[in-house]
Amino acid sequence: MSYIIVFVLVFIGGPLAFRALTAAGPSPRAFRRLALFTAICAATGLVLRYAFAPVWGVNILVTGAAMVFIWGGWVGVLAYGAQALRRADRSVPMRRWTAVMGSLGTTVPWFGLASASLMTV
Structure with missing residues (x-):
């Protein structure tokens, strides 16, 4: 059941x-917002992971929240990279390709999770 929830997420x-x-377009304000979002997500995920190390893997709420925040940081990094490419090349094909590749990139952690679970069975 938890894999279905993670898959949908x-x-x-x-x-x-x-x-x-x-x-938003690749403006300085959008870059600042993305940097802040990414930093907050990554920092929160890492604090949850290491500050609550004794309950990591035991408490599903702490473990799940940390993983979601770390993944949110990953999505923020992808968005930041896409915006940087869009800033360098403002053409429509660049916008489309960064949208497709970034959307696909958000799913990469799923394959790592699925591969890890196959190795532990």
Whole structure:
């Protein structure tokens, strides 16, 4: 059941979050917002992971929240990279390709999770 929730979160929520983060044009304000979002997500995920190390892997809430925040940082990095490419090349094909590749990139952690679970069975 938990894999279904993660699957839906990653394959539907990821591309939607990426789209929301890249909806604004590649302006300095958008870059600052993306940098702040990414830093907050990554820092929160890492604090949850290491500050609550004794309950990591035991408490599903702490473990799940940390993983979601770390993944949110990943999505933020992808959005930041897409915006940087869009800033360098403002053409429509660049916008389309960064949208497709960024949306696909948000799903990469799922394959790592699925591969890891196959190796432990």
